[in-house]
Amino acid sequence: MVLIILREGAPRPAWNMALILRVATFIIIFLLGMGMILMIRRLQIPARVRKAEQLFNENDMLGANEILRFILEKKKDYVPARYLRAQILIEQKQFLLAISELNAILQLPDVHQFVNEVDIHYKLADLYNQTQQWQKEVEEYKIILTFNPGDVKANYRVGHALYRQGKHQDVKQYLLVAYEGDPTLSDCLLPLGVSCYHLADYEGAETYLLKAVEFSPNQVEAHFYLGLIYKAKRDFEPAIQMFENARKDSRYFEKSLFHLGEIYFENSLFDKTVEILEQGVGRLKGDDDDSLAYRYLLAEGYEMLNKISEAVYHWEQIAKKNSNFRSVRTKLEDYTRILNNENIKMLFTQSMEELQPLMVEIISGLNYNIISKSTISRDEQYFKGFNIKRINEPPIIVYFNRTTREISEGQILEFQKLINKEKCKSGIYITTSKFSLKAKSAASSRLIELLDSAYLIKTVEKMRTKIQKK
Secondary structure, eight states, rough: OOOOOOOOOOOOOOHHHHHHHHHHHHHHHHHHHHHHHHHHHHHHHHHHHHHHHHHTTOHHHHHHHHHHHHHHHHTTOHHHHHHHHHHHHHHHHHHHHHHHHHHHHHHHHHHHHSOOHHHHHHHHHHHHHTTOOOOHHHHHHHHHHHOOOOOHHHHHHHHHHHHHHTTTTHHHHHHHHHHHHHHTOOGGGGHHHHHHHHHTTTHHHHHHHHHHHOOOOOOHHHHHHHHHHHTTTTTTHHHHHHHHTTTTGGGGGGHHHHHHHHHHHHTTOOHHHHHHTTTTGOOSSSSSSHHHHHHHHHHHHHOOOOOOOHHHHHHHHHHHHHSSSTTTHHHHHHHHHHHHHHHHHHHHHSOOTTTTTHHHHHHHHTEEEEEEEEEETTEEEEEEETTBBBBSOEEEEEEOOOOOSSSHHHHHHHHHOOOOHTOOOOOOOOSEEEEEEEHHHHHHHHTOOOEHHHHHHHHHHHHHHHHHHH
């Protein structure tokens, strides 16, 4: 640049003006040239990125990487180039490097000029899913929801991720939005149903689970939870069907058998209880509460069938794992005493028909003649008889209950109803067990005589002594 200073009032020669114009023209041309060069260079970088994108789409990762390396050497934080590099890393399954690259891009100040931030968060969420970083995946989708709370995919993915983590309170919040936004997302139904169940919304749970089964009849988990709902409602027939369906899957085999066993036990189908539970006892894991509860129920089934040896075996197995589990210690003490006493043991090992001579002997010893016998179950029967010394009096009922369980007040009240029904004067209740305090009180006020295992043991001893003398 040439600077010419003229004094004020001095003449301006023509050649000076020409020189100034030439210099000014040169400066303008120079500046335009530099601007053009800079513009060309700027346009070259996006053009090169587009070329790299073309190669990427053609699966030429090597060529695309070469171009990106050249660009980033010139301009290391150029967002489009780094974003494309992240996509290449994803395609090459370099997930951890891709995660690092995408997080670095989010920190660049001009990221919003070139890339939609939501797209980056979507990619990060997918990458965290691929690398099983579930919590970070959820966090990314939650960020997406700050941009768009109604985003179906974000709600869908967050809901399913939370379902895998067992966070049922939040599952319903997200999956309901997803399902209402896109009713074709039928795989939302099962998580919604299970989550409603855990939140004690059983009506909602049943609705979603039935829809889940309607879309996919083989959803074992849906069958299992429907079984739990029907069982709680005491609607046992559909509950049994649901558990039978669920047991086909190994994940729900033992659980389904346990609930089937509870249903059969509650309905006094003790043979079925034992039969169904025996199918899974060999697969019990060990000392967890579920396994111990399973074996305890099996032992109770055997107990109700008066198969003492089998019941004791399972209680012993429980005691080896946890001697304080429920009442297993008391059970073992009581039943070991029975097994070690031949006089009481024979009452459980013989059939009711084989025990008839003993019952006749007992009733005769009480000064009654038997006039009829009625069988209630394999372990319960009652006899009507007249007192041999007071024949003109109304008959009485002698009730025999072979059980190892304590006789309750309710059983005495039921016995009183039977006495009234049969139009008898009073009754005698005989059991191989013992009576609760309330049962004794109820019997005393109703003039019902009670004979427990101690009485039976003495009677059996007397009978054996007589036989030996003969």
